[in-house]
Amino acid sequence: MVLENKLAITDSAELMRQEEKISKKKALELWEKGLLDSFVPGTFETLSKIHKYLFDEIYYFAGEIRNVNIAKGSFRFAPVMYLKQALEHIDQMPQSTYEEIIEKYVEMNIAHPFREGNGRSTRIWLDLILKKEIGKVVDWNAVDKNDYLLAMERSPIKNVEIRELLKSALTSLTDDRDVYMKGIDASYNYEGYFTYRMKDLK
Secondary structure: OOOOOOOOOOOHHHHHHHHHHHHHHHHHHHHHOOHHHHOOOOOHHHHHHHHHHHHOOOOOOOOOOOOOOEEEOOEEOOOHHHHHHHHHHHHHOOOOOHHHHHHHHHHHHHHOOOOOOHHHHHHHHHHHHHHHHHOOEEOHHHOOHHHHHHHHHHOOOOOHHHHHHHHOOEEOOOOOHHHHHHOOOHHHOOEOOEOEEEOOOO
């Protein structure tokens, strides 16, 4: 299934290539223009702004809450009818410690508020919270991609694995562009790793 897009691309592989290319360019702009510094860490409003900036050249729904139910593999993300309520709850979750931040990150992953591009947007969102609250970010170069994907898959049941994996990769290099950009790498996303389904799930 190829999502409707502003580029009129009908081939899924080509869309993924263009999506990664454009979103990386836009992520770099976010960094170089200092726009991230104006965002309030830990809110859905900030995540929406990040998503819109990364994907607005590609998708009509950039920054918009999805209106369909989605699943990856056998896991169903938050149902549309409860999504706004879930996001309001996440906004209110504490984020003063590393453990609280990861719990909030896992909950946002379960919400999966957008039709596409959740992973890249939410990793930037996570690092914004970490930077503000504990003065660190994740060095994604130090995170094994397969371990990350498997830990995220299991995190709705138990978040210890993803918490320990990311904790071992924390760095004080909060203003290092290369560390920041590695988190935008599409290979950290579920696409191509799990079956992706987007439909009205009962």
